[in-house]
Amino acid sequence: CNSGKLDLIFLIDESTSVLENDFDGIKVWLRNTISSFPIGEEYTQIGLATYSDNPRIIFHLNKYHKLDDIRKAVLEVEHTSGGTATGKAILYLTNNMFTHENGVRPNAKRLVVVLTDGKSQDDVIVPSRIAKESGIVMFAIGVGKVVMGELRAIASDPDRYVYKINDFSALESIRRELSHSIASLESQGKTSTKEQGQAGELQLLEFQKGVQKMMNFLEKLHRTLQIGFKILQVVRKSRN
Template identity: 30%
Template sequence: MDLFNSVVLVWSILSCLHVCVEGCVEKADIVFLIDASGSVRPANFKKELEFASEMVGNLTIGSDYVHIGVVTFDSQAYLRLKIGQYNETATIQDAIMKIPYTSRGTSTDVALQFVLTKVFVPQAGDRPNAKDVLVVLTDGISGNRANTAKQAYFFKEKHIQVISVGIGGNTNKDELTDMASVPEYVFNVQDFSKLATLQATIKALACNTDAITTPSLQWMVGY
Protein backbone atom coordinates (compact mmCIF):
# COMPACT_ATOMS: atom_id res chain seq x y z
CA MET A 1 0.00 0.00 0.00
CA ASP A 2 1.50 3.36 -1.00
CA LEU A 3 1.60 6.46 1.22
CA PHE A 4 -1.47 8.09 -0.36
CA ASN A 5 -3.70 5.05 0.13
CA SER A 6 -2.39 4.65 3.69
CA VAL A 7 -3.39 8.23 4.49
CA VAL A 8 -6.81 7.74 2.87
CA LEU A 9 -7.41 4.57 4.87
CA VAL A 10 -6.48 6.20 8.18
CA TRP A 11 -8.62 9.27 7.40
CA SER A 12 -11.62 7.06 6.51
CA ILE A 13 -11.32 5.03 9.70
CA LEU A 14 -11.02 8.14 11.87
CA SER A 15 -13.96 9.79 10.10
CA CYS A 16 -16.10 6.70 10.54
CA LEU A 17 -15.19 6.11 14.16
CA HIS A 18 -17.96 8.17 15.76
CA VAL A 19 -20.88 6.60 13.92
CA CYS A 20 -19.35 3.13 13.72
CA VAL A 21 -18.85 2.93 17.47
CA GLU A 22 -21.79 4.91 18.81
CA GLY A 23 -24.41 4.37 16.12
CA CYS A 24 -26.50 6.90 14.27
CA VAL A 25 -26.68 10.13 16.26
CA GLU A 26 -28.65 12.33 13.91
CA LYS A 27 -32.35 12.27 13.04
CA ALA A 28 -32.78 10.00 10.02
CA ASP A 29 -35.61 8.03 8.45
CA ILE A 30 -33.95 4.95 6.96
CA VAL A 31 -35.91 2.63 4.68
CA PHE A 32 -34.69 -0.76 3.47
CA LEU A 33 -35.95 -1.80 0.01
CA ILE A 34 -35.35 -5.56 -0.11
CA ASP A 35 -35.46 -7.79 -3.18
CA ALA A 36 -37.85 -10.74 -2.69
CA SER A 37 -37.92 -11.88 -6.34
CA GLY A 38 -37.75 -15.48 -7.47
CA SER A 39 -34.02 -15.49 -8.14
CA VAL A 40 -33.23 -14.59 -4.53
CA ARG A 41 -34.50 -17.86 -3.00
CA PRO A 42 -35.73 -18.20 0.61
CA ALA A 43 -32.35 -18.81 2.27
CA ASN A 44 -30.82 -15.72 0.65
CA PHE A 45 -33.88 -13.61 1.43
CA LYS A 46 -33.30 -14.50 5.07
CA LYS A 47 -29.73 -13.21 4.75
CA GLU A 48 -31.07 -9.89 3.44
CA LEU A 49 -33.37 -9.68 6.45
CA GLU A 50 -30.48 -10.52 8.76
CA PHE A 51 -28.42 -7.74 7.20
CA ALA A 52 -31.19 -5.19 7.82
CA SER A 53 -31.81 -6.51 11.33
CA GLU A 54 -28.13 -6.36 12.28
CA MET A 55 -27.82 -2.84 10.92
CA VAL A 56 -30.83 -1.77 13.01
CA GLY A 57 -29.06 -3.24 16.04
CA ASN A 58 -26.14 -0.87 15.43
CA LEU A 59 -28.23 2.29 15.07
CA THR A 60 -29.60 4.66 17.68
CA ILE A 61 -33.34 4.09 17.47
CA GLY A 62 -35.64 6.71 18.98
CA SER A 63 -37.97 9.62 18.42
CA ASP A 64 -35.09 12.09 18.17
CA TYR A 65 -32.78 9.74 16.26
CA VAL A 66 -33.42 6.97 13.74
CA HIS A 67 -36.75 5.61 12.52
CA ILE A 68 -36.83 2.48 10.34
CA GLY A 69 -39.09 1.44 7.47
CA VAL A 70 -39.00 -1.73 5.37
CA VAL A 71 -40.40 -2.50 1.92
CA THR A 72 -39.95 -5.74 -0.02
CA PHE A 73 -40.55 -6.20 -3.72
CA ASP A 74 -40.87 -8.70 -6.52
CA SER A 75 -43.30 -7.83 -9.34
CA GLN A 76 -45.08 -5.70 -6.71
CA ALA A 77 -44.04 -3.69 -3.67
CA TYR A 78 -45.10 -4.48 -0.11
CA LEU A 79 -44.96 -2.14 2.87
CA ARG A 80 -43.69 -4.34 5.69
CA LEU A 81 -42.82 -1.70 8.27
CA LYS A 82 -43.95 1.91 8.29
CA ILE A 83 -41.31 4.50 9.18
CA GLY A 84 -41.28 4.78 12.95
CA GLN A 85 -43.91 2.09 13.42
CA TYR A 86 -41.81 0.75 16.30
CA ASN A 87 -39.36 2.64 18.49
CA GLU A 88 -37.63 -0.28 20.19
CA THR A 89 -34.69 -1.98 18.51
CA ALA A 90 -35.65 -5.54 19.47
CA THR A 91 -39.24 -5.05 18.28
CA ILE A 92 -38.04 -3.76 14.89
CA GLN A 93 -35.60 -6.63 14.52
CA ASP A 94 -38.27 -9.18 15.38
CA ALA A 95 -40.67 -7.63 12.85
CA ILE A 96 -38.00 -7.68 10.13
CA MET A 97 -37.16 -11.34 10.66
CA LYS A 98 -40.84 -12.28 10.33
CA ILE A 99 -41.22 -10.71 6.86
CA PRO A 100 -42.37 -13.36 4.37
CA TYR A 101 -40.63 -14.24 1.11
CA THR A 102 -42.84 -13.78 -1.95
CA SER A 103 -40.88 -14.66 -5.17
CA ARG A 104 -41.95 -13.68 -8.75
CA GLY A 105 -40.34 -10.94 -10.94
CA THR A 106 -38.05 -7.96 -10.35
CA SER A 107 -40.02 -4.73 -10.79
CA THR A 108 -37.53 -2.35 -9.22
CA ASP A 109 -39.19 0.61 -10.91
CA VAL A 110 -42.54 -0.22 -9.31
CA ALA A 111 -40.85 -0.57 -5.94
CA LEU A 112 -39.08 2.78 -6.21
CA GLN A 113 -42.29 4.55 -7.17
CA PHE A 114 -44.07 2.89 -4.24
CA VAL A 115 -41.40 3.99 -1.77
CA LEU A 116 -41.46 7.57 -3.02
CA THR A 117 -45.25 7.96 -3.04
CA LYS A 118 -46.35 5.65 -0.22
CA VAL A 119 -43.45 5.49 2.24
CA PHE A 120 -41.45 8.72 2.28
CA VAL A 121 -44.63 10.68 3.01
CA PRO A 122 -45.92 12.18 6.29
CA GLN A 123 -48.95 9.86 6.29
CA ALA A 124 -46.59 6.88 6.49
CA GLY A 125 -44.42 8.32 9.26
CA ASP A 126 -41.81 10.29 7.32
CA ARG A 127 -40.56 13.20 9.43
CA PRO A 128 -40.04 16.59 7.73
CA ASN A 129 -37.00 17.40 9.90
CA ALA A 130 -35.22 14.06 9.40
CA LYS A 131 -32.78 13.01 6.71
CA ASP A 132 -34.35 10.46 4.33
CA VAL A 133 -32.22 7.46 3.36
CA LEU A 134 -33.09 4.49 1.14
CA VAL A 135 -30.95 1.34 1.14
CA VAL A 136 -31.72 -0.86 -1.90
CA LEU A 137 -30.74 -4.54 -1.90
CA THR A 138 -31.14 -6.43 -5.18
CA ASP A 139 -29.69 -9.47 -6.92
CA GLY A 140 -30.97 -8.78 -10.43
CA ILE A 141 -31.85 -6.38 -13.19
CA SER A 142 -35.15 -4.55 -13.26
CA GLY A 143 -37.74 -5.60 -15.81
CA ASN A 144 -37.86 -1.96 -16.95
CA ARG A 145 -34.50 -0.28 -16.63
CA ALA A 146 -35.60 2.97 -18.29
CA ASN A 147 -38.44 3.48 -15.84
CA THR A 148 -36.19 2.44 -12.95
CA ALA A 149 -33.80 5.27 -13.88
CA LYS A 150 -36.75 7.66 -14.21
CA GLN A 151 -38.10 6.78 -10.77
CA ALA A 152 -34.63 7.06 -9.26
CA TYR A 153 -34.33 10.60 -10.63
CA PHE A 154 -37.30 11.66 -8.53
CA PHE A 155 -35.41 10.63 -5.39
CA LYS A 156 -32.60 12.96 -6.40
CA GLU A 157 -35.11 15.78 -6.92
CA LYS A 158 -36.41 15.28 -3.39
CA HIS A 159 -32.88 15.01 -1.93
CA ILE A 160 -33.47 11.50 -0.64
CA GLN A 161 -30.15 9.71 -0.17
CA VAL A 162 -30.14 6.38 -2.04
CA ILE A 163 -27.53 3.67 -1.45
CA SER A 164 -27.73 0.75 -3.89
CA VAL A 165 -26.30 -2.67 -3.16
CA GLY A 166 -25.99 -5.32 -5.85
CA ILE A 167 -25.62 -8.95 -4.84
CA GLY A 168 -24.02 -11.55 -7.11
CA GLY A 169 -23.09 -11.44 -10.77
CA ASN A 170 -26.49 -10.82 -12.33
CA THR A 171 -26.81 -7.16 -11.41
CA ASN A 172 -26.13 -4.27 -13.75
CA LYS A 173 -23.66 -1.67 -12.51
CA ASP A 174 -25.17 1.05 -14.70
CA GLU A 175 -28.62 0.41 -13.24
CA LEU A 176 -27.23 0.40 -9.69
CA THR A 177 -25.56 3.71 -10.48
CA ASP A 178 -28.80 5.10 -11.89
CA MET A 179 -30.51 4.34 -8.58
CA ALA A 180 -27.81 5.66 -6.28
CA SER A 181 -27.59 9.33 -5.34
CA VAL A 182 -23.97 9.42 -6.49
CA PRO A 183 -21.67 6.71 -7.92
CA GLU A 184 -19.88 6.45 -4.57
CA TYR A 185 -23.09 5.06 -3.07
CA VAL A 186 -22.98 1.95 -5.29
CA PHE A 187 -21.74 -1.35 -3.87
CA ASN A 188 -21.58 -4.95 -4.97
CA VAL A 189 -20.88 -8.17 -3.10
CA GLN A 190 -20.22 -11.60 -4.58
CA ASP A 191 -23.05 -13.33 -2.72
CA PHE A 192 -25.58 -12.84 0.05
CA SER A 193 -23.22 -14.13 2.75
CA LYS A 194 -20.94 -11.14 2.05
CA LEU A 195 -23.55 -8.50 2.89
CA ALA A 196 -22.19 -8.25 6.42
CA THR A 197 -18.94 -6.81 5.07
CA LEU A 198 -20.84 -3.64 4.10
CA GLN A 199 -22.40 -3.01 7.52
CA ALA A 200 -20.03 -0.35 8.83
CA THR A 201 -19.69 1.44 5.50
CA ILE A 202 -23.42 1.72 4.79
CA LYS A 203 -24.11 2.75 8.38
CA ALA A 204 -21.53 5.52 8.03
CA LEU A 205 -23.09 6.74 4.80
CA ALA A 206 -26.62 6.60 6.16
CA CYS A 207 -25.89 8.15 9.52
CA ASN A 208 -23.34 10.88 9.14
CA THR A 209 -22.80 14.04 7.14
CA ASP A 210 -21.26 14.31 3.69
CA ALA A 211 -17.82 14.33 5.31
CA ILE A 212 -17.95 10.53 5.33
CA THR A 213 -19.45 9.93 1.90
CA THR A 214 -16.22 9.56 -0.05
CA PRO A 215 -15.07 7.04 -2.67
CA SER A 216 -12.44 5.81 -0.21
CA LEU A 217 -15.13 4.00 1.77
CA GLN A 218 -16.12 2.08 -1.33
CA TRP A 219 -12.46 1.35 -1.96
CA MET A 220 -12.15 -0.05 1.58
CA VAL A 221 -14.77 -2.74 0.93
CA GLY A 222 -13.74 -3.29 -2.69
CA TYR A 223 -16.39 -2.79 -5.34
Protein backbone atom coordinates (compact mmCIF):
# COMPACT_ATOMS: atom_id res chain seq x y z
CA CYS A 1 0.00 0.00 0.00
CA ASN A 2 1.71 3.21 -1.16
CA SER A 3 -0.41 5.79 0.59
CA GLY A 4 2.09 8.65 0.50
CA LYS A 5 1.30 9.42 4.14
CA LEU A 6 4.04 10.47 6.55
CA ASP A 7 3.97 10.51 10.35
CA LEU A 8 6.96 12.75 11.02
CA ILE A 9 8.25 13.66 14.48
CA PHE A 10 11.04 16.11 15.24
CA LEU A 11 13.07 15.45 18.42
CA ILE A 12 15.00 18.58 19.41
CA ASP A 13 17.84 18.91 21.91
CA GLU A 14 17.13 21.76 24.35
CA SER A 15 19.98 21.12 26.79
CA THR A 16 21.92 23.91 28.49
CA SER A 17 24.51 24.02 25.69
CA VAL A 18 21.78 25.12 23.26
CA LEU A 19 21.62 28.86 23.82
CA GLU A 20 18.36 30.80 23.71
CA ASN A 21 19.24 32.46 20.39
CA ASP A 22 20.17 29.09 18.91
CA PHE A 23 16.87 27.61 20.05
CA ASP A 24 15.01 30.48 18.40
CA GLY A 25 16.93 29.70 15.21
CA ILE A 26 15.91 26.05 15.47
CA LYS A 27 12.26 27.08 15.66
CA VAL A 28 12.57 29.20 12.52
CA TRP A 29 14.27 26.29 10.74
CA LEU A 30 11.54 23.92 11.93
CA ARG A 31 8.80 26.19 10.58
CA ASN A 32 10.53 26.40 7.20
CA THR A 33 11.17 22.65 7.03
CA ILE A 34 7.62 21.71 7.99
CA SER A 35 6.31 24.08 5.32
CA SER A 36 7.93 21.82 2.70
CA PHE A 37 5.30 19.12 3.25
CA PRO A 38 1.58 18.90 2.50
CA ILE A 39 -0.07 18.87 5.91
CA GLY A 40 -3.28 17.03 6.71
CA GLU A 41 -4.89 13.83 7.96
CA GLU A 42 -4.45 12.25 4.53
CA TYR A 43 -0.96 13.62 3.94
CA THR A 44 1.80 14.49 6.42
CA GLN A 45 1.24 14.67 10.16
CA ILE A 46 3.80 16.44 12.35
CA GLY A 47 4.73 15.76 15.97
CA LEU A 48 7.26 17.61 18.10
CA ALA A 49 9.23 16.72 21.22
CA THR A 50 12.20 18.31 22.96
CA TYR A 51 14.61 16.85 25.50
CA SER A 52 17.39 17.57 27.95
CA ASP A 53 17.61 15.32 31.03
CA ASN A 54 14.06 14.19 30.22
CA PRO A 55 11.92 14.23 27.08
CA ARG A 56 9.08 16.72 26.73
CA ILE A 57 6.22 16.17 24.30
CA ILE A 58 5.18 19.47 22.71
CA PHE A 59 2.40 18.10 20.52
CA HIS A 60 1.36 14.73 19.16
CA LEU A 61 0.84 13.77 15.53
CA ASN A 62 -2.92 14.20 15.71
CA LYS A 63 -2.90 17.57 17.48
CA TYR A 64 -2.79 19.84 14.41
CA HIS A 65 -3.82 19.25 10.80
CA LYS A 66 -3.27 22.76 9.45
CA LEU A 67 0.15 24.16 8.59
CA ASP A 68 -0.52 27.56 10.19
CA ASP A 69 -1.48 25.91 13.49
CA ILE A 70 1.74 23.86 13.53
CA ARG A 71 3.90 26.86 12.68
CA LYS A 72 2.29 28.86 15.48
CA ALA A 73 2.73 26.02 17.99
CA VAL A 74 6.42 25.73 17.10
CA LEU A 75 7.03 29.42 17.75
CA GLU A 76 5.40 29.15 21.18
CA VAL A 77 7.81 26.47 22.43
CA GLU A 78 9.91 27.76 25.33
CA HIS A 79 13.50 26.71 25.86
CA THR A 80 14.45 24.85 29.04
CA SER A 81 17.86 23.44 29.98
CA GLY A 82 19.61 20.41 31.43
CA GLY A 83 21.72 17.49 30.29
CA THR A 84 21.65 15.54 27.03
CA ALA A 85 19.85 12.20 27.43
CA THR A 86 19.33 11.44 23.74
CA GLY A 87 18.83 7.69 24.13
CA LYS A 88 16.19 8.14 26.81
CA ALA A 89 14.32 10.60 24.60
CA ILE A 90 14.38 8.30 21.56
CA LEU A 91 13.03 5.38 23.57
CA TYR A 92 10.33 7.51 25.19
CA LEU A 93 9.25 8.90 21.83
CA THR A 94 9.09 5.41 20.31
CA ASN A 95 6.91 4.07 23.11
CA ASN A 96 4.69 7.09 23.75
CA MET A 97 4.31 9.13 20.56
CA PHE A 98 4.05 6.44 17.91
CA THR A 99 0.79 5.04 19.22
CA HIS A 100 -2.68 4.79 17.70
CA GLU A 101 -4.25 7.05 20.32
CA ASN A 102 -1.65 9.74 19.61
CA GLY A 103 -2.24 9.78 15.88
CA VAL A 104 -0.12 7.09 14.24
CA ARG A 105 -1.78 5.77 11.10
CA PRO A 106 -1.28 2.11 10.12
CA ASN A 107 -0.68 3.00 6.46
CA ALA A 108 1.79 5.85 7.02
CA LYS A 109 5.57 5.90 6.91
CA ARG A 110 7.02 6.69 10.34
CA LEU A 111 9.99 9.05 10.60
CA VAL A 112 11.99 10.81 13.30
CA VAL A 113 14.46 13.66 12.86
CA VAL A 114 16.81 13.98 15.85
CA LEU A 115 18.67 17.28 16.23
CA THR A 116 21.40 17.47 18.87
CA ASP A 117 24.43 19.62 19.64
CA GLY A 118 26.48 17.36 21.87
CA LYS A 119 27.51 13.95 23.11
CA SER A 120 24.70 12.00 24.71
CA GLN A 121 25.03 11.25 28.40
CA ASP A 122 23.39 7.88 27.89
CA ASP A 123 23.43 5.06 25.37
CA VAL A 124 21.83 5.78 21.98
CA ILE A 125 22.55 2.45 20.28
CA VAL A 126 19.90 0.26 21.90
CA PRO A 127 17.07 2.87 21.88
CA SER A 128 17.80 3.69 18.23
CA ARG A 129 17.82 0.02 17.29
CA ILE A 130 14.47 -0.50 19.02
CA ALA A 131 13.03 2.49 17.15
CA LYS A 132 14.29 1.24 13.80
CA GLU A 133 13.14 -2.33 14.44
CA SER A 134 9.66 -0.99 15.19
CA GLY A 135 9.52 0.47 11.68
CA ILE A 136 10.69 4.05 12.30
CA VAL A 137 13.08 5.68 9.81
CA MET A 138 15.63 7.70 11.77
CA PHE A 139 17.48 10.85 10.66
CA ALA A 140 20.25 12.46 12.75
CA ILE A 141 21.46 16.07 12.65
CA GLY A 142 24.54 17.00 14.67
CA VAL A 143 25.58 20.58 15.40
CA GLY A 144 29.06 21.51 16.60
CA LYS A 145 31.03 19.10 18.78
CA VAL A 146 28.95 15.99 18.30
CA VAL A 147 30.09 12.37 18.16
CA MET A 148 29.76 11.05 14.62
CA GLY A 149 29.55 7.49 15.92
CA GLU A 150 26.41 8.40 17.85
CA LEU A 151 24.81 10.11 14.86
CA ARG A 152 25.53 7.09 12.67
CA ALA A 153 24.09 4.77 15.33
CA ILE A 154 20.90 6.83 15.45
CA ALA A 155 20.35 7.06 11.69
CA SER A 156 18.64 4.31 9.69
CA ASP A 157 21.11 4.91 6.86
CA PRO A 158 24.42 6.23 8.26
CA ASP A 159 25.63 7.27 4.81
CA ARG A 160 22.50 9.16 3.72
CA TYR A 161 20.54 10.18 6.81
CA VAL A 162 23.28 11.83 8.88
CA TYR A 163 23.92 15.59 8.71
CA LYS A 164 26.83 17.31 10.45
CA ILE A 165 27.08 21.11 10.58
CA ASN A 166 29.40 23.45 12.49
CA ASP A 167 26.80 25.70 14.10
CA PHE A 168 23.08 26.40 14.20
CA SER A 169 23.32 29.15 11.60
CA ALA A 170 24.08 26.41 9.04
CA LEU A 171 20.78 24.58 9.59
CA GLU A 172 19.20 26.25 6.61
CA SER A 173 21.94 24.84 4.35
CA ILE A 174 20.72 21.27 4.92
CA ARG A 175 16.98 21.96 4.91
CA ARG A 176 16.39 21.26 1.23
CA GLU A 177 18.43 18.05 1.19
CA LEU A 178 16.71 16.79 4.35
CA SER A 179 13.27 17.61 2.95
CA HIS A 180 14.06 15.79 -0.28
CA SER A 181 15.29 12.71 1.60
CA ILE A 182 12.11 12.62 3.66
CA ALA A 183 9.89 13.23 0.63
CA SER A 184 11.58 10.35 -1.20
CA LEU A 185 10.22 8.02 1.48
CA GLU A 186 6.69 9.33 1.06
CA SER A 187 5.88 7.10 -1.91
CA GLN A 188 7.01 4.01 -0.05
CA GLY A 189 3.97 4.10 2.21
CA LYS A 190 3.77 1.99 5.31
CA THR A 191 6.12 -0.69 6.51
CA SER A 192 4.87 -4.05 5.30
CA THR A 193 3.20 -6.49 7.66
CA LYS A 194 6.04 -8.93 7.03
CA GLU A 195 8.64 -6.32 8.02
CA GLN A 196 6.67 -5.39 11.13
CA GLY A 197 6.44 -9.06 12.06
CA GLN A 198 10.17 -9.53 11.60
CA ALA A 199 10.86 -6.45 13.73
CA GLY A 200 8.60 -7.79 16.46
CA GLU A 201 10.33 -11.17 16.37
CA LEU A 202 13.74 -9.48 16.66
CA GLN A 203 12.61 -7.45 19.67
CA LEU A 204 11.17 -10.56 21.33
CA LEU A 205 14.38 -12.48 20.66
CA GLU A 206 16.49 -9.68 22.18
CA PHE A 207 14.22 -9.59 25.22
CA GLN A 208 14.40 -13.36 25.65
CA LYS A 209 18.19 -13.27 25.41
CA GLY A 210 18.30 -10.55 28.05
CA VAL A 211 16.05 -12.54 30.39
CA GLN A 212 18.17 -15.66 29.91
CA LYS A 213 21.37 -13.74 30.70
CA MET A 214 19.78 -12.37 33.86
CA MET A 215 18.60 -15.85 34.92
CA ASN A 216 22.10 -17.25 34.36
CA PHE A 217 23.60 -14.44 36.41
CA LEU A 218 21.15 -14.96 39.28
CA GLU A 219 21.79 -18.70 39.24
CA LYS A 220 25.57 -18.17 39.47
CA LEU A 221 25.06 -15.60 42.22
CA HIS A 222 22.88 -18.03 44.15
CA ARG A 223 25.52 -20.78 43.91
CA THR A 224 28.26 -18.37 44.98
CA LEU A 225 26.25 -17.25 48.01
CA GLN A 226 25.58 -20.86 48.99
CA ILE A 227 29.29 -21.68 48.82
CA GLY A 228 30.13 -18.56 50.80
CA PHE A 229 27.56 -19.46 53.46
CA LYS A 230 28.99 -22.98 53.82
CA ILE A 231 32.54 -21.62 54.14
CA LEU A 232 31.34 -19.18 56.79
CA GLN A 233 29.75 -22.04 58.74
CA VAL A 234 32.98 -24.08 58.60
CA VAL A 235 35.02 -21.09 59.81
CA ARG A 236 32.64 -20.47 62.70
CA LYS A 237 32.75 -24.15 63.76
CA SER A 238 36.56 -24.21 63.61
CA ARG A 239 36.72 -21.15 65.87
CA ASN A 240 34.40 -22.76 68.38
